[in-house]
Amino acid sequence: MLALAASSVHAADTKDIVDTAVSAGKFKTLVAAVTEADLVETLKSKGPFTVFAPTDEAFAALPDGTVETLLKPENKEKLVKILTYHVVPGKVMAKDAMKLKEAKTVEGSTIDIEVKDGNVMIDEAKVVKADIECSNGVIHVINKVIMP
Secondary structure (H helix, E strand, O other), rough: OOHHHHHHHHHHHOOOHHHHHHOOOOOOOHOOOOOHHHHHHHHHOOEEEEEEOOOHHHHOOOOOOOHHHHHHHHHHHHHHHHHHHHHEEOOOEEEEEOOEEEOOOOOEEEEEEEEOOOEEEEEEEEEEEEEEEEEEHHHHHHHHHHHH
């Protein structure tokens, strides 16, 4: 049993950010958006990257029609801007993120980071699961889509 657990952990460590998100099953909207924005190869590259990944529920909480509108080819530039706002260069683990007040995103803007009532907040989104390690970075799951 222990050997099985160790091998499954090792398998997860060898997956990149995109493959990890796909296999988790709760990031279908994010994966579709990353694909539409032509960011798959970037997020499969060496990195490292820190991705604040909104769940499907987070995308579903956006106003009706928002996701569908963003996925249209004519809105690709806006989609890229939103998605790259969820990515920070480098591998920032939760213990390190908690020491920061802000971080510069790949998009170019700065996200606010604070610990509020024991929760790590990224702008207005709460980190609901931290430190999902990938071969090219780390994913922190957030409960809202953040906007630049």
